[in-house]
Amino acid sequence: MTIGGLTDRFGERQAAAVRLxxxxxxxxxSATIAEGLLLLDPEAARSFPVHSRNLTQAExxxxxxxxxxxxxxxxxxxxxxxxRSPPDPRPSTSL
Numbered sequence: 723m724t725i726g727g728l729t730d731r732f733g734e735r736q737a738a739a740v741r742l743x744x745x746x747x748x749x750x751x752s753a754t755i756a757e758g759l760l761l762l763d764p765e766a767a768r769s770f771p772v773h774s775r776n777l778t779q780a781e782x783x784x785x786x787x788x789x790x791x792x793x794x795x796x797x798x799x800x801x802x803x804x805x806r807s808p809p810d811p812r813p814s815t816s817l
Contacts, residue, residue: 723741723742723743723744724739724740724741724742725739725740725742726739726740727739748776749775750775750776751774751775751776751777752774752775752776752777753772753773753774753775753777753780754772754773754774755770755771755772755773756770756771783813783815784813784814784815785813785814
């Protein structure tokens with residue numbers, strides 16, 4: 723980082739720009755996908771957005787959605803992802 727035009731505590735302007743090198747810890751790994759119902763037809767299931775940072779690979783667990791419940795009523799009654807648990811301990815598919 724280079725900062726020019728600085729003045730010291732006595733009001734004197736620095737003759738040259740100040741150069742600093744800053745090192746920070748890397749950001750932690752994360753991955754996010756849309757919360758709530760994500761309905762995927764066969765074509766959409768091949769490509770949907772997953773945003774990631776500092777990942778080389780990830781595992782995605784999938785569960786089938788019960789067909790006996792309407793999608794609209796399920797979307798209204800679904801709790802936030804932070805308090806939701808998987809519908810069954812074992813996913814039907816893992817990628």
